[in-house]
Structure formats: structure tokens, C-alpha cells
Amino acid sequence: MNLFLWYPKCSTCKKALENLQKFEIPVTLRNIKEENPTKEELKKWWQKSGVELKKFFNTSGLVYKELNLKEKLPNMSIEEQLDLLATNGMLVKRPILVTDESVIIGYKEKEYQVKGKQ
Numbered sequence: 001m002n003l004f005l006w007y008p009k010c011s012t013c014k015k016a017l018e019n020l021q022k023f024e025i026p027v028t029l030r031n032i033k034e035e036n037p038t039k040e041e042l043k044k045w046w047q048k049s050g051v052e053l054k055k056f057f058n059t060s061g062l063v064y065k066e067l068n069l070k071e072k073l074p075n076m077s078i079e080e081q082l083d084l085l086a087t088n089g090m091l092v093k094r095p096i097l098v099t100d101e102s103v104i105i106g107y108k109e110k111e112y113q114v115k116g117k118q
Contacts, residue, residue, distance in 0.1 A: 003096075004027040004030065005092070007089075015107060055105050057073065058093045062090070
């Protein structure tokens, strides 16, 4: 089963969910603010995604800006970044679609259509 991490008030997340429903792609919904990903989940998804860990950060979010992470992240280890991401779901970029074969961070319509059906 596909896992869809989202924030229900996020318009991009809503659009992504509508797309998944339109193409009848089954997902289990998880509110990223109420049920933050664990460090172990984040590490697994990051490794599976093939992207840099910094792509998992919600760089336009208030928490990211309040913590001045633009300046701090380059000096943090991978473990420190994973620890930080696991502290607050609002630090994590959304939506995230986790399938058996892939992890998609953010919303890319074509990727959802192709990978969501796997």
C-alpha cells in the first residue's frame, strides 16, 4: 500500500491527493503534522529516494526560517539533520508519496501517475 504524507491545509497536498484519487491510486493518508515521521522512516525514505537529504526540508516553512536553517544545515551532519527532521513534521517537505519502489518528495503530477500505480 502506498503511503501519502500530507498536511490537510496545504493546497499542493490537496491537489496531489486529488490526482491520486483521479487515477485511482490507493493510499494510506498520514497527517505529517499530527504524526511526524520518525528518524528511522526518514532515513529509509531518503536512501530510497536517491535525492539529497536537504530536499526533505520544507525550506519555505515558518519553522525552517525561524530556526535559520538556511545557514545551519550546511554545517550539520546527516544524523543531525535526520534528528532535526524527526522533531517537527512542519520541517518536512510535503507531500511525500512512499511506494514499494520509490519515494516522491513534493508534488510532481507525472511522477504520481506513473509511480503511484507501481
